[in-house]
Amino acid sequence: MRLDVVSIFPEYLAPLRQSLLGRAVADGRIQLEVHDLRRWATDRHRSVDDTPYGGGAGMVMRPDVWAAALDDVAPAGATVVVPTPAGHPFSQATAADLARREHLVFACGRYEGLDQRVVLDAARRVEVLELSIGDYVLAGGEVAALVVIEAVTRLLPGVLGNPESAVTDSFGEGSPGLLEHPAYTRPVEFRGLAVPPVLLSGNHAAIARWRRDESLRRTARRRPDLVARLDPATLDAADRAV
Numbered sequence: 001m002r003l004d005v006v007s008i009f010p011e012y013l014a015p016l017r018q019s020l021l022g023r024a025v026a027d028g029r030i031q032l033e034v035h036d037l038r039r040w041a042t043d044r045h046r047s048v049d050d051t052p053y054g055g056g057a058g059m060v061m062r063p064d065v066w067a068a069a070l071d072d073v074a075p076a077g078a079t080v081v082v083p084t085p086a087g088h089p090f091s092q093a094t095a096a097d098l099a100r101r102e103h104l105v106f107a108c109g110r111y112e113g114l115d116q117r118v119v120l121d122a123a124r125r126v127e128v129l130e131l132s133i134g135d136y137v138l139a140g141g142e143v144a145a146l147v148v149i150e151a152v153t154r155l156l157p158g159v160l161g162n163p164e165s166a167v168t169d170s171f172g173e174g175s176p177g178l179l180e181h182p183a184y185t186r187p188v189e190f191r192g193l194a195v196p197p198v199l200l201s202g203n204h205a206a207i208a209r210w211r212r213d214e215s216l217r218r219t220a221r222r223r224p225d226l227v228a229r230l231d232p233a234t235l236d237a238a239d240r241a242v
């Protein structure tokens, strides 16, 4: 997979060169290039924004500068991801879809976002996805790009340390729509808090049942919206007793 990220704050994307992802980039399993949008600015002040038509607070990012950047960075076949508060909700399913693509280009806006014609123009030749990572407002798209890139690349074979965990995660295909169960490690007692005895029993069936019950309990408590969406066919009699 190739990743290109365009931003006026390229140093914001430095975390992409850390940890497991950074190792995949260093050894060439993932190609990563971060671009400073101001490279495509044309005036001597290298300006990238202007006042909004119709009035209103803040500034809007100029279409000419962004279009020049995407013309260079997003060839035919690439998928352009535009983080925006007004985007389609980013989900694990979207992460899985993006993980199957060869080339992702992230257009990270600032100010009040990109002139909409940047999206309309790019969509004439490549797929453009406007995505939101949640119902809150950030100051720009860089953090959202980091979130999407991490969620996507951890699904790529050979990037994540333990491929199994990408299956059993919350929202992973191994536990559709359930939050993951609590996790424990040594010591067996910590500040007067014990590990649930079933996890020490060696009884794998009982452990699996306890984990499933804890997932169901957590999901019911924290995400009743997910419970409402559960397919009843995926629940057995023991589930219904939780």
Ligand SMILES: N#Cc1c(-c2ccc3ccn(Cc4ccc(CN5CCCCC5)cc4)c3c2)n[nH]c1N
Residues within 6 Å of the ligand: 056, 082, 083, 084, 085, 087, 108, 109, 110, 111, 112, 113, 114, 131, 132, 133, 134, 135, 136, 137, 138, 139, 140, 141, 142, 144
């Ligand atoms: N993904 C994601 C995000 C973002 C995100 C992503 C990308 C950018 C680029 C700039 N900003 C800042 C900003 C601030 C306010 C507004 C609203 N304005 C209202 C008046 C008309 C104009 C728009 C839009 C953009 C961004 C925020 N925030 N939250 C998410 N889940």
